[in-house]
Amino acid sequence: MTKRPTLQDVADAVGLSPATVSYALRGQRGSAETRARVQAAAEALGYQVDPIARALANGRSGTLAVLCGSTRDTWHRALATDLVRALIARDRRALLTDADGDADRERALLDLLAEQRADGLLVAALDPFAPHWEEVARSTPLVAIGDRLAEAPSASAVVFDNAAGFALVVDHLAALGHRRLLVLLPERPSTPDRPAETSVREAARARGLTVELLRVPPAGADPDAPIERVAAALVRTGATAVFCLSDGYAFDVLRAARRSGLRVPDDLSVVGFEDVEEADLVGPGLTTVSWDHEQVVETAVTMLLDALDHHTGPSVAVIAPRLVVRGTTSRPPAAR
Amino acid sequence: MTKRPTLQDVADAVGLSPATVSYALRGQRGSAETRARVQAAAEALGYQVDPIARALANGRSGTLAVLCGSTRDTWHRALATDLVRALIARDRRALLTDADGDADRERALLDLLAEQRADGLLVAALDPFAPHWEEVARSTPLVAIGDRLAEAPSASAVVFDNAAGFALVVDHLAALGHRRLLVLLPERPSTPDRPAETSVREAARARGLTVELLRVPPAGADPDAPIERVAAALVRTGATAVFCLSDGYAFDVLRAARRSGLRVPDDLSVVGFEDVEEADLVGPGLTTVSWDHEQVVETAVTMLLDALDHHTGPSVAVIAPRLVVRGTTSRPPAAR
DNA sequence: ACTTTTATGGGAAGCGCTTCACATCACCAG
DNA sequence: CTGGTGATGTGAAGCGCTTCCCATAAAAGT
Numbered sequence: 030m031t032k033r034p035t036l037q038d039v040a041d042a043v044g045l046s047p048a049t050v051s052y053a054l055r056g057q058r059g060s061a062e063t064r065a066r067v068q069a070a071a072e073a074l075g076y077q078v079d080p081i082a083r084a085l086a087n088g089r090s091g092t093l094a095v096l097c098g099s100t101r102d103t104w105h106r107a108l109a110t111d112l113v114r115a116l117i118a119r120d121r122r123a124l125l126t127d128a129d130g131d132a133d134r135e136r137a138l139l140d141l142l143a144e145q146r147a148d149g150l151l152v153a154a155l156d157p158f159a160p161h162w163e164e165v166a167r168s169t170p171l172v173a174i175g176d177r178l179a180e181a182p183s184a185s186a187v188v189f190d191n192a193a194g195f196a197l198v199v200d201h202l203a204a205l206g207h208r209r210l211l212v213l214l215p216e217r218p219s220t221p222d223r224p225a226e227t228s229v230r231e232a233a234r235a236r237g238l239t240v241e242l243l244r245v246p247p248a249g250a251d252p253d254a255p256i257e258r259v260a261a262a263l264v265r266t267g268a269t270a271v272f273c274l275s276d277g278y279a280f281d282v283l284r285a286a287r288r289s290g291l292r293v294p295d296d297l298s299v300v301g302f303e304d305v306e307e308a309d310l311v312g313p314g315l316t317t318v319s320w321d322h323e324q325v326v327e328t329a330v331t332m333l334l335d336a337l338d339h340h341t342g343p344s345v346a347v348i349a350p351r352l353v354v355r356g357t358t359s360r361p362p363a364a365r
Numbered sequence: 366m367t368k369r370p371t372l373q374d375v376a377d378a379v380g381l382s383p384a385t386v387s388y389a390l391r392g393q394r395g396s397a398e399t400r401a402r403v404q405a406a407a408e409a410l411g412y413q414v415d416p417i418a419r420a421l422a423n424g425r426s427g428t429l430a431v432l433c434g435s436t437r438d439t440w441h442r443a444l445a446t447d448l449v450r451a452l453i454a455r456d457r458r459a460l461l462t463d464a465d466g467d468a469d470r471e472r473a474l475l476d477l478l479a480e481q482r483a484d485g486l487l488v489a490a491l492d493p494f495a496p497h498w499e500e501v502a503r504s505t506p507l508v509a510i511g512d513r514l515a516e517a518p519s520a521s522a523v524v525f526d527n528a529a530g531f532a533l534v535v536d537h538l539a540a541l542g543h544r545r546l547l548v549l550l551p552e553r554p555s556t557p558d559r560p561a562e563t564s565v566r567e568a569a570r571a572r573g574l575t576v577e578l579l580r581v582p583p584a585g586a587d588p589d590a591p592i593e594r595v596a597a598a599l600v601r602t603g604a605t606a607v608f609c610l611s612d613g614y615a616f617d618v619l620r621a622a623r624r625s626g627l628r629v630p631d632d633l634s635v636v637g638f639e640d641v642e643e644a645d646l647v648g649p650g651l652t653t654v655s656w657d658h659e660q661v662v663e664t665a666v667t668m669l670l671d672a673l674d675h676h677t678g679p680s681v682a683v684i685a686p687r688l689v690v691r692g693t694t695s696r697p698p699a700a701r
Numbered sequence: 702a703c704t705t706t707t708a709t710g711g712g713a714a715g716c717g718c719t720t721c722a723c724a725t726c727a728c729c730a731g
Numbered sequence: 732c733t734g735g736t737g738a739t740g741t742g743a744a745g746c747g748c749t750t751c752c753c754a755t756a757a758a759a760g761t
Contacts, residue, residue, distance in 0.1 A: 082747035
């Protein structure tokens with residue numbers, strides 16, 4: 030494990046000063062001939078700049094970071110890795126890190142990455158109600174990706190038009206003849222998700238549907254726990270369709286339905302939200318709201334790179350939802 | 366965007382030298398009283414060490430890196446993010462990056478991470494036939510995770526006992542009464558995957574099964590392309606079961622079967638390899654070989670941390686496969 | 702012919718932190 | 732009262748690179 034060659038070594042090898050070598054290596058100055066000689070010597074010695082020293086010297090790390098609130102579910106996981114991949118495809122160094130659902134850690138990582146030199150930040154699935162990143166965005170180009178985000182004038186954002194997604198679902202179900210709807214949405218103890226709740230209610234009311242909201246713990250946590258309540262709610266309200274605000278819930282519901290002999294979609298229609306990869310594979314295929322993954326990634330990456338390269342000011346892009354009708358929805362039993 | 370406070374600023378604030386502050390902040394030296402004063406001042410100024418400067422000064426970055434050959438498929442993606450998560454859960458800074466299937470990029474990233482200061486490396490899904498990482502491992506603690514790996518004495522490794530997995534599958538199918546087997550394995554133009562090929566053949570021969578091997582392009586690339594060949598091979602050999610060396614292929618086969626009216630598992634048994642998350646969701650559930658995800662992650666992380674903290678030498682852990690029998694296998698038609 | 706530009710190369714000062722080596726000083730044993 | 736010991740604090744030398752700014756030489760302008 031011999032020591033890595035340094036700039037000085039290269040300089041010695043060609044008989045020039047480190048300064049000259051530094052310039053030459055980056056092609057910024059020096060005669061063509063000198064540059065060639067330096068290049069050759071560097072090559073011969075197997076020299077590679079030490080990015081840490083460089084970062085310390087010029088104040089920027091040359092690395093972009095993707096911070097994901099949690100990579101626990103497949104959708105966010107795919108998003109996060111796709112972001113990294115897209116960045117890398119554009120020849121940027123990119124790193125991913127994960128707060129694993131912990132708000133404190135999220136904040137710490139954000140500080141770490143931003144105040145401490147990531148040249149740019151892509152943050153996904155952060156808690157939108159704790160916009161610490163808004164502050165960070167003032168000093169580092171940052172693009173936030175997520176549901177409706179708190180107002181954050183200095184950060185760019187890619188937001189999902191959830192309300193439009195809800196409308197699509199409600200329209201679809203209404204068109205099929207459903208009149209009573211059960212909606213599963215995540216319980217967020219800290220900050221009730223008012224926007225989602227009211228959006229859904231409004232969408233339903235506009236189409237004359239009855240809607241019952243049910244808050245359930247995170248999907249997958251205990252797949253069976255919410256089921257009892259769902260079943261109860263189903264009976265109580267006579268709902269013929271369940272709209273799950275996350276595909277994860279939808280899978281749980283499907284599983285439970287299968288076990289209890291309820292046929293989907295004949296007896297019960299189920300709609301998800303997110304379009305995780307599994308949605309297309311599971312049984313008859315989950316009807317769900319889909320966000321164009323590629324568009325999200327492209328938009329976010331482009332925004333960040335523009336901000337970086339052209340000092341573009343913050344902007345907001347809204348992603349439109351698309352309803353993917355697969356096999357878990359059909360007309361309600363009564364309408365047959 | 367005011368400048369970040371430096372060590373010097375803290376030193377000035379408490380009227381001590383930067384050296385003292387540095388020690389005090391890390392609790393290495395100094396009287397308790399001094400330490401407290403320094404802490405307080407640092408707190409008050411909002412001081413946080415600059416990890417870059419620290420890294421330059423003491424030669425290590427304080428960050429571990431996970432390098433994934435490709436996060437394109439869900440299995441590796443999950444593995445990679447789980448590794449990061451596990452590391453973070455143990456209070457290490459961890460970053461993930463992705464070579465996106467490009468061998469050159471893989472090599473470049475490896476150099477970047479290793480020679481240029483990641484304190485430790487977890488590499489997954491690298492091309493096992495290009496053990497550049499073996500060289501890297503000589504200077505940086507490294508744990509490789511993957512299929513049979515080239516001999517790499519200086520790297521620790523977590524390897525999947527593929528041969529045992531093949532045996533499980535063949536046993537299962539043989540027990541069900543299958544006699545002719547079609548095996549789909551990935552084509553690797555550069556380095557024919559002899560080990561897998563011979564392992565499968567041997568396993569089959571030992572149980573008196575006939576096996577036809579079919580090399581197919583990466584799963585998902587063009588879902589329909591290989592199907593023709595699969596169908597042809599099925600007819601030609603009269604195979605009653607398809608063993609896919611990756612769940613991805615299995616999904617393609619299932620899809621194709623459904624389209625062409627073949628019933629699984631009544632007409633055709635299908636077995637996968639990997640147990641991606643989707644396997645449990647798809648139709649009747651894919652029978653597949655599963656690796657204990659958690660065990661893999663725990664083992665790898667523990668190995669790395671041991672190497673880091675206790676200077677443990679390189680070691681190799683073998684992960685045993687488990688056959689998960691779900692709904693895509695049954696007795697062959699003739700045996701009913 | 703002489704002054705201006707225009708290349709090239711180098712000296713040296715950092716970037717913010719760690720750490721070695723040394724200076725102090727209080728304190729206790731002899 | 733002196734030498735020894737350990738605990739604290741500090742000066743200064745880097746870590747490897749970038750970059751400001753000056754020196755010099757060559758090319759160009761008048």
